[in-house]
Amino acid sequence: MQGKSRVAMSAAALTILSLLTLVHGSSESNLYTGVSNYTFSEDFIFGVATAAFQIEGAWNEGGKGESIWDTYLHKNPNFTLDSLNGDVAADSYHKYEEDIAMIESLGVKYYRLSISWPRILPQGTDNYISEDGKKYYRTLFESLLKANITPIVTLFHWDIPTPLMDLGGWTNPKIVDYFEDYARVAFNLFGDLIKIWTTINEPHQHCINGYGNVFFVPALDSHGIGEYLCTHYILLSHARAYRLYHKDFRPHQHGKIGITLDSFGVNPKNESNLDDHIAAEEYLQMHLGLYAHPIFSSTGDYPKFVRNRVDHMSYEQGYTRSRLPYFSEEEIALLKGSSDFFGLNHYTTYLISHCSWDKSWRIPSLDQDNGVCLEQNLTWTKPGADWFTVYPPGFRKILNYIKRNYGDVPIIVTENGLCDYGGLEDYERVSYFNKYLYQLLLAVNVDKCNVIGYFAWTLMDDFEWNDGYVTKFGLFHVDYNSPERTRTPKLSATNYGHIVRTRKIDFDFIKPPLKQQKL
Ligand SMILES: *[C@@H]1O[C@H](CO)[C@@H](O)[C@H](O)[C@H]1NC(C)=O
Ligand SMILES: *[C@@H]1O[C@H](CO)[C@@H](O)[C@H](O)[C@H]1NC(C)=O
Ligand SMILES: *[C@@H]1O[C@H](CO)[C@@H](O)[C@H](O)[C@H]1NC(C)=O
Ligand SMILES: *[C@@H]1O[C@H](CO)[C@@H](O)[C@H](O)[C@H]1NC(C)=O
Numbered sequence: 001m002q003g004k005s006r007v008a009m010s011a012a013a014l015t016i017l018s019l020l021t022l023v024h025g026s027s028e029s030n031l032y033t034g035v036s037n038y039t040f041s042e043d044f045i046f047g048v049a050t051a052a053f054q055i056e057g058a059w060n061e062g063g064k065g066e067s068i069w070d071t072y073l074h075k076n077p078n079f080t081l082d083s084l085n086g087d088v089a090a091d092s093y094h095k096y097e098e099d100i101a102m103i104e105s106l107g108v109k110y111y112r113l114s115i116s117w118p119r120i121l122p123q124g125t126d127n128y129i130s131e132d133g134k135k136y137y138r139t140l141f142e143s144l145l146k147a148n149i150t151p152i153v154t155l156f157h158w159d160i161p162t163p164l165m166d167l168g169g170w171t172n173p174k175i176v177d178y179f180e181d182y183a184r185v186a187f188n189l190f191g192d193l194i195k196i197w198t199t200i201n202e203p204h205q206h207c208i209n210g211y212g213n214v215f216f217v218p219a220l221d222s223h224g225i226g227e228y229l230c231t232h233y234i235l236l237s238h239a240r241a242y243r244l245y246h247k248d249f250r251p252h253q254h255g256k257i258g259i260t261l262d263s264f265g266v267n268p269k270n271e272s273n274l275d276d277h278i279a280a281e282e283y284l285q286m287h288l289g290l291y292a293h294p295i296f297s298s299t300g301d302y303p304k305f306v307r308n309r310v311d312h313m314s315y316e317q318g319y320t321r322s323r324l325p326y327f328s329e330e331e332i333a334l335l336k337g338s339s340d341f342f343g344l345n346h347y348t349t350y351l352i353s354h355c356s357w358d359k360s361w362r363i364p365s366l367d368q369d370n371g372v373c374l375e376q377n378l379t380w381t382k383p384g385a386d387w388f389t390v391y392p393p394g395f396r397k398i399l400n401y402i403k404r405n406y407g408d409v410p411i412i413v414t415e416n417g418l419c420d421y422g423g424l425e426d427y428e429r430v431s432y433f434n435k436y437l438y439q440l441l442l443a444v445n446v447d448k449c450n451v452i453g454y455f456a457w458t459l460m461d462d463f464e465w466n467d468g469y470v471t472k473f474g475l476f477h478v479d480y481n482s483p484e485r486t487r488t489p490k491l492s493a494t495n496y497g498h499i500v501r502t503r504k505i506d507f508d509f510i511k512p513p514l515k516q517q518k519l
Helices: 002-020 068-075 092-106 131-146 175-190 203-210 226-253 274-296 304-316 329-335 366-370 393-406 427-445 491-502
Strands: 045-049 110-114 150-156 196-201 256-262 265-268 342-345 349-354 372-375 411-416 451-457 476-478 487-489
Touching: 045 411, 092 131, 092 487, 092 491, 110 451, 131 150, 131 175, 150 175, 175 196, 175 226, 196 203, 196 226, 203 226, 203 256, 203 274, 226 256, 226 274, 226 329, 256 274, 256 411, 265 274, 265 393, 274 304, 274 329, 274 349, 274 366, 274 372, 274 393, 304 366, 342 393, 349 393, 393 411, 393 427, 427 451, 427 491
Parallel strands: 045 110, 045 451, 110 150, 150 196, 196 256, 256 342, 265 349, 342 411, 411 451
Antiparallel strands: 349 372, 476 487
16 A cells, blocks of 8 residues: 555655765764864853643632643543642742742743643633733733743643633634634733744644544544644644734734744664665654645645655545645645744654554554654663653754755754653753754754754753653752742753853763763
8 A cells, every 4th residue: 555655755755865864963972072162152042941731730720711631631630650630730820930030040031931721711712811811921921021031932832721622622623713813812912022922832742642642632542533633723723823913913013923843853774774764754744744844845735745645545545535634725825934933842863664564553543654663772861751762963963854844944942851750960961951952053053054042841840741740851850749849950950051151062061970970
């Protein structure tokens, strides 16, 4: 079944292969000795990022409505590793002043955070706006600005109001109207304060793992159908919010608005095997291109490869119509160019190989449509969650991939950070930030990638979705055994602050005691 489309691909893939080989990951061992001469420009944006559901808590205070994460975890407490939920989280709803003091202590001037949709629209719809919700975010944004910190606000970081989820969430075509209405409310309420917006955070993770699988809420497991419907209407929702801002708000609010996508880095498993190079390219088309191509490419619409593959697979499987919906010409135009910057979240890299079957695939599913195998390089450090390994050169490669495919659109790295199991002496995290930021400097200075900003994920240990509170990404430790949710800086906070203030990376600034150093 897949054989046919594979043959048709290979001419195009050969060109891709020659492009891919332009960027080699340099040998890692001798890259990080001594102090790099590359520096971050004075106007380079350094920030830290969080998301409402992961830190706010106060799930039912101030008239807040429920998001699907509230509802689902109350019904299915076992969904998270530790059976805990976001009811209190880091309690940032009450402790935001401490959060702001922490951000100030790092010396960063930008804070990426999200608005909880049901906190300002408890039913999801714009007929009723919560006064408390409005007051909370206005106070928060004003306090940040008073501390000379620019808020960058995400409208949707996965916490859809439950009443809208009950209507199908992102698979319901009407969601496009409801999201536009929510965006209008947010621009009206806060647009005088907020000059950088992002619409949607990681539609790829949300749709694939939440609608096509069971890893994230709503855990619909509608594999092969749900992830594509979600993708389709989440993209249109983004575009409508962008156009709304552009037409009705930008003229007097003068801000920028974009989307945040995510991508793993990819390495062909066998560097000298053409099929693995093709597989790596097809993986990126299917996972990053699916979202990026309609917005950032010069032609618009879904990537041709994805269109053809899903149409073909659907037909072979007996469907009358493709499982991937079609955009109208008008919708293609609505989406094309609908982002002022490319927000990228990046954490880790996988090895990709050509394979004809993997036992984890279901029929139908995006995984089977894609038809490639993923694995980790077992020699790479794995300091926390199972999905997470450390491979800094993968970061530079994906930045180059974006430049090659989507031109010189400004890139803001809206998330990057390391996952471990906790501890204040987080040498692995110090090293991760040093090495990944060094790869960013190489991408900017050597490869001329247009990266204008970087946000560390995350300000403090938080609710990490299905991991609960087991895995940690914070620059600040949060004591989840204390009702005070006491915050304490980790070594990585000191190190990140040093980078931000000096505008360069000092690999010798914080080093593990000799006995912990690896060769
Ligand atoms: C920094 O650049 C100078 C001048 O090119 C060079 O002499 C020096 O070795 C460099 N230092 C490092 C650590 O790369
Ligand atoms: C939680 O998991 C346990 C063990 O698998 C199971 O017995 C129990 O019914 C689950 N509880 C809920 C609320 O799903
Ligand atoms: C890698 O691919 C090349 C070219 O197909 C092949 O000759 C070689 O055996 C492969 N190496 C491994 C380790 O599979
Ligand atoms: C795994 O990583 C090591 C160290 O970076 C590298 O030498 C090796 O070639 C990698 N293996 C594969 C299959 O990519």
